Amino acid sequence: MLRTRITAVDNDADVQIKRLNKNQKQVRMHDVLEIYDGEVRIFRTTHSGDVWQLRMWISQEKKYIRKSLKTRDKLIAIEIAKAEYIQYKARLLNGEKLFSLTASDLRNKYLEHVTELVEGGQISAGRLTNIKTYTKHYQDFVGKEAKIQNIAEDFFDGYRAFRQTKVKGITMTVVVNESITI
Secondary structure (H helix, E strand, O other): OOOOOOOOOOOOOOOOOOOOOOOOOOOOEEEEEEEOOOOEEEEEEOOOOOOOEEEEEEOOOOEEEEEEOOOOOHHHHHHHHHHHHHHHHHHHHOOOOOOOOEHHHHHHHHHHHHHHHHHOOOOOHHHHHHHHHHHHHHHHHHOOOOEHHHOOHHHHHHHHHHHHHHOOOOOHHHHHHHHHHO
């Protein structure tokens, strides 16, 4: 079957289609406003349907936060952006990390690593099975969506009690082995 690309041709003199070269970039941001001495930038993009967006540099983590403000009204966007800025700054001042792996992401990455160790003959397949089980219990304990950076150091003090409520008659040896793996 012959496949062809059909393109529309407009002969109207008023309509001009400009094609961008590979090296040229289409301007995406417009109506850019800076708030709080440039710490927060709100803008619209051609792809957002004129909905205002927020962009804020987090210097501690060397990343940008970008978030939709979900409004097309400029004044409302400014107020929402100010409120978001205050919330993010408060979280940062409390020592909270804004960008962090979740417990589920950490578990998946660790299991990938351990699987490579099994394939390389460094640990046994039985050990991999144990690690999968232990890390599943860990994930149940902290919560799948918990951010790793925000888990307090003393949080794991309650792990033994958690496991004993889940499994009646669990031995301390099992809990200690799980704790060591975690």
